[in-house]
Amino acid sequence: DxxxxxxxxxxxxxxxxxxxxxxxxxxxxxxxxxxxxxxxGKAPKFLIYKxxxxxxxVPSRFSGSGSGTEFTLTISSLQPDDFATxxxxxxxxxxxxxGQGTKVEIK
Amino acid sequence: xxxxxxxxxxxxxxxGSLRLSCAASGFTFSSYEMNWVRQAPGKGLEWVSYIGxxxxxxxxxxxxxxxxxxxxxxxxxxxxxxxxxxxxxxxxIYYCARDRGANGYFTNWGQGTLVTxxx
Numbered sequence: 001d002x003x004x005x006x007x008x009x010x011x012x013x014x015x016x017x018x019x020x021x022x023x024x025x026x027x028x029x030x031x032x033x034x035x036x037x038x039x040x041g042k043a044p045k046f047l048i049y050k051x052x053x054x055x056x057x058v059p060s061r062f063s064g065s066g067s068g069t070e071f072t073l074t075i076s077s078l079q080p081d082d083f084a085t086x087x088x089x090x091x092x093x094x095x096x097x098x099g100q101g102t103k104v105e106i107k
Numbered sequence: 108x109x110x111x112x113x114x115x116x117x118x119x120x121x122x123g124s125l126r127l128s129c130a131a132s133g134f135t136f137s138s139y140e141m142n143w144v145r146q147a148p149g150k151g152l153e154w155v156s157y158i159g160x161x162x163x164x165x166x167x168x169x170x171x172x173x174x175x176x177x178x179x180x181x182x183x184x185x186x187x188x189x190x191x192x193x194x195x196x197x198x199x200i201y202y203c204a205r206d207r208g209a210n211g212y213f214t215n216w217g218q219g220t221l222v223t224x225x226x
Contacts, residue, residue, distance in 0.1 A: 034213070036213075043218055044213070046216075049210070089212065095169065098151055099151070
């Protein structure tokens with residue numbers, strides 16, 4: 001199975017900050033990577049696919065990059081609505097696997 | 108608007124069975140691949156199972172293979188997960204999630220249904 005490792009596990013930031021979350025795959029997954037946002041008590045929300053393609057309706061302050069084994073999710077200017085947990089997910093091969101999550105909290 | 112509504116969760120004893128349902132609306136259900144994804148309390152996300160449009164392709168995580176069965180009824184716009192031989196570590200919120208073109212990512216999620224396996 002492909003292991004996905006996110007860093008950091010927790011990130012403290014302020015409104016307006018630029019935030020970067022890293023996701024590493026245990027083997028190359030090309031650009032078959034998705035990102036999700038989850039708030040407490042809610043279902044995940046789909047943000048990005050194919051490492052850098054923004055889903056329709058997702059604010060442009062979110063962006064993704066990377067290929068192979070290293071990927072990043074960047075929030076260019078953190079907004080109050082962005083405090084949440086973020087997950088990466090590989091869909092290069094079964095079983096599809098998620099990172100352990102990165103919690104973005106208020107500093 | 109795409110809507111996915113899970114039901115069927117509850118408390119079950121170890122070794123017991125449960126059948127989850129997911130009612131889909133707002134899109135042509137028969138044209139989309141579907142999945143189940145679960146989340147143990149306070150933990151991360153774990154993909155559980157996938158079913159293709161015409162049920163010709165079905166996949167399972169190793170942790171549930173041989174115990175869980177995914178199915179769909181395109182006439183009823185519904186997705187199912189039959190869970191047998193349940194274990195304590197199957198305790199989780201179970202989400203149904205819509206795929207996009209069999210790509211493997213999950214564009215729409217239901218609100219989830221909680222399954223608790225405990226004596």
